[in-house]
Amino acid sequence: MKKLRLGFMASHGGSNMQAILEAIAQGRLDAEAALVISNNSTSGALEKARAAGVPWRHFSSVTHPDPQGLDLAIHDALVGHGVDLIVMAGYMKKLGPKTLERFHGRVLNIHPALLPKHGGRGMYGLHVHEAVLAAGEKITGVTVHLADDVYDHGRILSQREVEVVDGDTPETLQARVLTLEHQIYAETIQRIASGEIRL
Numbered sequence: 001m002k003k004l005r006l007g008f009m010a011s012h013g014g015s016n017m018q019a020i021l022e023a024i025a026q027g028r029l030d031a032e033a034a035l036v037i038s039n040n041s042t043s044g045a046l047e048k049a050r051a052a053g054v055p056w057r058h059f060s061s062v063t064h065p066d067p068q069g070l071d072l073a074i075h076d077a078l079v080g081h082g083v084d085l086i087v088m089a090g091y092m093k094k095l096g097p098k099t100l101e102r103f104h105g106r107v108l109n110i111h112p113a114l115l116p117k118h119g120g121r122g123m124y125g126l127h128v129h130e131a132v133l134a135a136g137e138k139i140t141g142v143t144v145h146l147a148d149d150v151y152d153h154g155r156i157l158s159q160r161e162v163e164v165v166d167g168d169t170p171e172t173l174q175a176r177v178l179t180l181e182h183q184i185y186a187e188t189i190q191r192i193a194s195g196e197i198r199l
């Protein structure tokens, strides 16, 4: 059977992408990495793509000042590399309409909280965990969902809880949640690959 071809979109460290590449290498995930796209030419994600021998591209408002041109470049690269599923892993931009239309219902995102709580515009990085602590939550977690043109919106595919403990800071919470992200993202993609989750 044809393997699911993943197209990663990442802006920063790329630790989620790396965890997925490791799951593939260890045979826990029946998929292949087709392409990594980053808007950040110095991102850890691109370094990791080069180290792993995965094709990569740098597309941003610097390489493509016109948003339509940027959307087209991203679309063409994903299509050209035979991508079946877009895996957003810390991608700080929205996808353009052409890409979203072509990959409708086949764009995943991971969010470090239990959506619909603590999501939306401005809810990224430590801001998410600051909001969780400020709200006095006892439980937070991780959400993998389908992405559309609204931030942190779209069908939820899987969630896992993380306990908030006394003395937690945004940083300690972020680290604990990230460890879980690394497990749940690969597992969720495997459930898609096996047909258990239908997109």
Ligand code: GRF
Pocket (backbone or CB within 6 Å): 010, 011, 012, 013, 014, 015, 016, 017, 089, 090, 091, 110, 111, 112, 125, 178, 181
């Ligand atoms: C993760 O916390 C993810 O949930 C969020 O951005 C962060 C990306 O981290 N969307 P990394 O680049 O995968 O290390």
